[in-house]
Amino acid sequence: DVKVTQSSRYLVKRTGEKVFLECVQDMDHENMFWYRQDPGLGLRLIYFSYDVKMKEKGDIPEGYSVSREKKERFSLILESASTNQTSMYLCASTPHGGPYGYTFGSGTRLTVV
């Protein structure tokens, strides 16, 4: 089974802090994604990556950046956390080709105070 692991289940950060959310997958998948999920809005794509050192903006990239230095790891960075970034963050991966369904990590519930 593909495993996608997110480093933290719950995080509480202060406004203005720099926040790192880590995601690691163990099945050699090329594609990795970061979403946020908010009530009534569904999942919205923040950034995605098709390969090492490659990144593409999703639908709501403002206030976020990403890093993919190794194939298995995709990091989401909140440069200066704000209260409107309080959300559930979900990482997902898929292999190339497809279309395949996503495998999601268990999510990180981030609260910015």
Add this chain to the structure above:
Amino acid sequence: RKEVEQDPGPFNVPEGATVAFNCTYSNSASQSFFWYRQDCRKEPKLLMSVYSSGNEDGRFTAQLNRASQYISLLIRDSKLSDSATYLCVVNMGYSSASKIIFGSGTRLSIRP
């Protein structure tokens, strides 16, 4: 209009009932479709892909109607454990690199 729309529910049905919900999509060029299940405070998990000919997996049946641009999920003989939110997912292209849109989800609650 949202690209993928679902009735948010909640659908509250008795155990053993049959329940169905639809998901409409706006882009006629959409190529592949999925249903995901999400339990409270958990991540979404793939329930089933939706094929043009329709497909069945045990008590679950998924269908695609390209002419009317909707997909459906039918659950027969519902169990308490079916209580969850069901997300409709539409892939606009042929690969996992294509644009993928998630519906906001339909909440299903099965009562004893």
